Amino acid sequence: AQTVTQSQPEMSVQEAETVTLSCTYDTSENNYYLFWYKQPPSRQMILVIRQEAYKQQNATENRFSVNFQKAAKSFSLKISDSQLGDTAMYFCAFMKHGGYGNKLVFGAGTILRVKS
Amino acid sequence: DVKVTQSSRYLVKRTGEKVFLECVQDMDHENMFWYRQDPGLGLRLIYFSYDVKMKEKGDIPEGYSVSREKKERFSLILESASTNQTSMYLCASSLKAGVGTQYFGPGTRLTVL
Numbered sequence: 001a002q003t004v005t006q007s008q009p010e011m012s013v014q015e016a017e018t019v020t021l022s023c024t025y026d027t028s029e030n031n032y033y034l035f036w037y038k039q040p041p042s043r044q045m046i047l048v049i050r051q052e053a054y055k056q057q058n059a060t061e062n063r064f065s066v067n068f069q070k071a072a073k074s075f076s077l078k079i080s081d082s083q084l085g086d087t088a089m090y091f092c093a094f095m096k097h098g099g100y101g102n103k104l105v106f107g108a109g110t111i112l113r114v115k116s
Numbered sequence: 117d118v119k120v121t122q123s124s125r126y127l128v129k130r131t132g133e134k135v136f137l138e139c140v141q142d143m144d145h146e147n148m149f150w151y152r153q154d155p156g157l158g159l160r161l162i163y164f165s166y167d168v169k170m171k172e173k174g175d176i177p178e179g180y181s182v183s184r185e186k187k188e189r190f191s192l193i194l195e196s197a198s199t200n201q202t203s204m205y206l207c208a209s210s211l212k213a214g215v216g217t218q219y220f221g222p223g224t225r226l227t228v229l
Contacts, residue, residue: 009156035217044120045206045220091158095216102147102216103174106158 002027002094006107013082014115020067021077021110023092031097034068034075035104040088048090051075053097082114119143120221122207128227135194137224139207145219146212148190150174150182153204153223165190166212197228 003026013019025034036048051059051068058066063080079086092107123138139148147166151159151174161174163182171182179201183191190209194201205224210216 004158006158037220044222045208047217047219050217102210102212102218103149103161103164104159104218106151106160108156108158 002029002096002105004092004094004105004107006090006092006110008110009108010111010113012113012115013079015082015084017082018078018080019082019112021079021090021092021112023075023077023107025073025075025092025094027073027094027096029096033095033097034066035093035095036064036066036075036077037091037093037106038086038088039091039109040085045091049077079112084114084116086112087114088112120207120209120219122205122221122224124224125222126225126227128229129194129197130229131198133194133197133228135197135226135228137192137194137205137207137226139190139192139209139221140188141190141207141209141219142188143209143211143219144187145209146187147210147216147218148184149208149210149218150180150190150192151206151208152176153206159206162192197226199228202226202228 032053034051039045067076093104120141149164150162165184181193207221208218210218
């Protein structure tokens with residue numbers, strides 16, 4: 001079974017600064033996907049960024065980028081130029097490639113607070 | 117625009133009551149999911165459905181059942197609610213093909229007294 005670990009329950013960052021959220025996972029699979037989801041206070045969970053394990057290049061989406069280290073089973077999220085709207089709970093998630101159902105396995109989450 | 121809706125944002129029920137949580141998606145997605153979210157535990161999968169009338173147990177199905185009579189609607193049923201089922205419940209949907217990015221509803225915060 002796969003497990004996802006987020007070791008930082010809470011983090012804070014000053015507006016305009018850069019912050020990195022950590023995620024490690026455990027799997028024996030070779031083909032899989034990794035995700036970062038964001039859940040703002042009292043709002044819907046949305047996808048931030050996605051990484052395919054077979055791609056060596058790290059995914060980026062505007063101010064969000066990942067550092068994917070497959071051998072180390074590490075998948076950290078870097079947020080550049082942090083904004084107040086980035087305040088949210090961030091979840092790292094794993095999905096095995098193939099099969100039916102596209103099931104996600106989530107970490108416990110990291111609360112990020114952006115301070116002005 | 118992608119849309120997943122849930123019938124209630126907040127719900128308060130008594131121990132022993134039968135509780136229905138409804139989820140509707142308008143994206144013609146084959147897969148639908150029910151999770152519960154608890155502090156320090158992240159999201160845990162209760163049940164999922166990959167087609168109409170098809171369902172599979174997730175990691176924590178005990179005390180829950182589901183129903184999917186139509187493609188767009190997936191219901192979570194607590195047959196006899198208990199206090200340990202007080203939680204946030206999130207519904208999600210995804211396409212069967214490809215990566216299957218999941219789209220989430222706003223959640224239902226259920227309190228069982």
